[in-house]
Amino acid sequence: MSDNLHQLRCFGCGVRISGAEAQPDFRCALCGDLFEVEYPGWGQRGGHDRPNPGALKWLWRERRCSSEALDHSGVWRFRELLPILDSFGNAVTLREGNTPLYHLTRASKALGIDQLFAKHQGMNPSGSFKDTGMTAAMSVAKERGFEWVACASTGNTSAAMAAYAARAGLRSLVLIPEGKIAWGKLSQAMDYGAVTCQLKADFDGCLRLLTQIVKEAPIYLLNSVNPYRLEGQKTPAFEIAEAFDWNVPDHLIVPGGNLGNSSALGKGFRELHELGLVARMPRISVIQAAGANPLVRSFANNHGATLEPVEAHTRATAIRIGNPASWRKAARVIQATGGWCLDVSEAEIAIAKAELGAEGLGCEPASAVTLAGLKKLRVRGAVAPGETVVLLLTGHTLKDADYTIDFHRGTLLKEDETAGLEAEIACLQRNAVAVDPTPAAVLAALKGRVA
Ligand code: F0G
Numbered sequence: 040m041s042d043n044l045h046q047l048r049c050f051g052c053g054v055r056i057s058g059a060e061a062q063p064d065f066r067c068a069l070c071g072d073l074f075e076v077e078y079p080g081w082g083q084r085g086g087h088d089r090p091n092p093g094a095l096k097w098l099w100r101e102r103r104c105s106s107e108a109l110d111h112s113g114v115w116r117f118r119e120l121l122p123i124l125d126s127f128g129n130a131v132t133l134r135e136g137n138t139p140l141y142h143l144t145r146a147s148k149a150l151g152i153d154q155l156f157a158k159h160q161g162m163n164p165s166g167s168f169k170d171t172g173m174t175a176a177m178s179v180a181k182e183r184g185f186e187w188v189a190c191a192s193t194g195n196t197s198a199a200m201a202a203y204a205a206r207a208g209l210r211s212l213v214l215i216p217e218g219k220i221a222w223g224k225l226s227q228a229m230d231y232g233a234v235t236c237q238l239k240a241d242f243d244g245c246l247r248l249l250t251q252i253v254k255e256a257p258i259y260l261l262n263s264v265n266p267y268r269l270e271g272q273k274t275p276a277f278e279i280a281e282a283f284d285w286n287v288p289d290h291l292i293v294p295g296g297n298l299g300n301s302s303a304l305g306k307g308f309r310e311l312h313e314l315g316l317v318a319r320m321p322r323i324s325v326i327q328a329a330g331a332n333p334l335v336r337s338f339a340n341n342h343g344a345t346l347e348p349v350e351a352h353t354r355a356t357a358i359r360i361g362n363p364a365s366w367r368k369a370a371r372v373i374q375a376t377g378g379w380c381l382d383v384s385e386a387e388i389a390i391a392k393a394e395l396g397a398e399g400l401g402c403e404p405a406s407a408v409t410l411a412g413l414k415k416l417r418v419r420g421a422v423a424p425g426e427t428v429v430l431l432l433t434g435h436t437l438k439d440a441d442y443t444i445d446f447h448r449g450t451l452l453k454e455d456e457t458a459g460l461e462a463e464i465a466c467l468q469r470n471a472v473a474v475d476p477t478p479a480a481v482l483a484a485l486k487g488r489v490a
Contacts, residue, residue, distance in 0.1 A: 044088060044122040047074040047266060050368055058123070058179075063253040065264045073365060074266045075306065076123060081314065090119050092316045096285065099277075113137035114171050114274045120310060121175060121270045129182040131207040135170040136274055138162045140282045140429070145398050146410060150417050154427040156288070157395070158279055161402055161435035165227060168272065168300060168433045169199035175271030176261050177203040185259040186210060189252070191245035192262075193296065193357045194224030195434055200261050201231035212258065214238055214245040219356055221403075221439035241351065242297075243362040263299025264364045272300055276307025279429055280317050287311075287321045289426040292409040292416075294433055295325040295334055295380070296358035298369035304431070305372025321429075324378040325369055326412030328353035328405075332382040334366055343370030343380075354442060354451070355388055357405035357434060379421060383411035386456045386464070389446050393467035396443070401436025447471075 048055050051072025062068060080088020099117060102110035109115045109127060113136015118127055140158050147155035160168030177200070180188050188204050189212035190196045197213040197220075204211035213228050217237040228235045238245055246262060253260045263269060280287050287308065293301045301323060311317045327335050331351035337343050348362035363369070373380050383391075391414070392407035409430035416422045436443065445451035447470045457464055472487075474480040 042118075042122050042127050043125045044078050044080050045076050046079060048077045049073075050075050059183075063258075063260060064250045065260060065266065072367065073264055075368070076121075076266045076270050078122065081310075090314055092314060095119055095316065096281075099281065108132065108134075111137075112174065113278055114174050114271050117274050117277045120277065120314075121274070123175065123267055123270055124178055124182055126182070130174065130178045131181055131203055132174050133164040133170065133202065133206060135163050135174050136278065138275070138278070140279065141398075141400055143395075143398060143400070143430070146394060149394075150414065151424045152413075152417070152422065152426060152428055153424070154288075155413075155430070156428070157400055157430045157432050158275060159400065159402070159432045160275060161406065161432055161438075163199075165195075165199045165202045166223075166435035166438055167195035167199060167403075168275070168431070169195045170203070171274055172263065172268035172270075172272035172299070172303065173199040173203045173261065176265050176267040177207055177209075179267045180209065180259040180261070181207045183259070185257065187212060187256070187258040188261050189213070189249055189258045190261045191215070191242060191249045192220070192224075193242050193359055194220035195357055195438070196262065197233065197235070198224045198227035198231070201228045201233035204233070205231045210234070212236070214249050216241050216245060216359075219359060221356055222441065223438040242360050243348065243351075246364070262364070263297055263303075269299055269303035269306060269365075272303035273307030273310070275431070276304050276311065280308070280311055283427070285317055287317050287319060288429045290322045290324065290378075290422060290428045291431065292324045292326060292413055292428065293431045294358055294405050294408045295327045295369065296331070296360045296363065296405065298325070298334065298363040298365040300431075300433065301325045301372055302365045302368035305368070305376065309375075320376050322378045323372050323376045324412065324416070325373055325380045326408040327380070327382045328355050328358055328388060328408060329382040329384050331355075331359050331361060333361055333363060334369060335380050335382045337366065337370065338373070338380045343374060353388075354385055355404035355408065356439070357403055358408070379416060381412055381415060383408050383415065384456065386452055386460050387411040387414070389451055390460065390463060390467060392443070393446060395432070396436065397467065400432070401443070402432040403434030403436065403438050404442050406432040406434050
């Protein structure tokens, strides 16, 4: 029997098609909008395809002790809620997911929010949240017999895609903006064997070009316009709900770039709610960098009804995106859950990243926008002390070591960016010091620190 129980529904005009009918660019032939995966059998209460909440909770917990490779994946462990393959035997997995949820002891004290946590998606096999989406969409590519897969990327998607393509035995093509991606990520794409093209274009230009290419050649597009990516990326919502014993946190805060991830997490929580696994949805807020904030502007201008692309500039290169593909889906998630959409400055991002680092939880600059955003929300009184808040950290700190070193050396930010924040920044900087190779010199350096 086929495990495949899904169809695709256009987010814009609502037309429904089978998975096999999707166009190479995953845009609706009628209105040009993106698709969402849906499972018709879930709608019928008492229908034989509708998952049973109690049985699922039990099964998913049991799988944690299983010796089956598929059960070790934090994505496929929940496979009843992503029946997108003809056979789960085709799943391409690197044991992604099952990432840690850390209590933020220092930040919770500083902000007066006792129940403050970080879900660290940087602890995935290729070091970012993209792995959860890539395992799902790469499995579809393999099952459908593609030989080539491709993505445009600010770095993490390409690293994840190259790794999963290598595992699946497929060839991969990466389009990246020249000089605008962190070395850690570029090195991964090379190491995993992708054909890596650096273009004199930004991310939005790379994605536009790739959209044309996949219409001319049998190459499977693996950007988050591909709705199967979002099916994998919704599973951290299941992990978070499970970690809180199926009582969802009050508030989830997510960075926003191309806006696939916020859309996916919103879908994940919505499905849990609709299926009766949780009693409510968390508020979902999206934070962007001030220099790459098209969704923030959209909310300020017309409550998320239309979006004007911007020319994006931020050192958080992962979210340097001016024309986000999934903005309509993300806007819907924010509106439906009562979340906020706001932006943070370059200095606020750098400070928040160093604060997370000081807790022993390194992350990428793009991930640190979540803490920077929470600090702003707290000042506005939008988050109460008694709330349970989860920050989604999207990438590993080693992805962009240059950024971290520049911050601690004091060469990251310009004077006008740090105005008024000099003391706060100085407290966080831990530059390496040159000392003579003697005990006395090292102990003297220690004394300097204590002072
Ligand atoms: N955080 C990190 C570390 C990212 O790499 C990205 C996106 C985001 C946040 C934003 O997520 O796009 O779903 O809103 N990186 C993409 C890439 C665009 O190509 O790796 P989003």
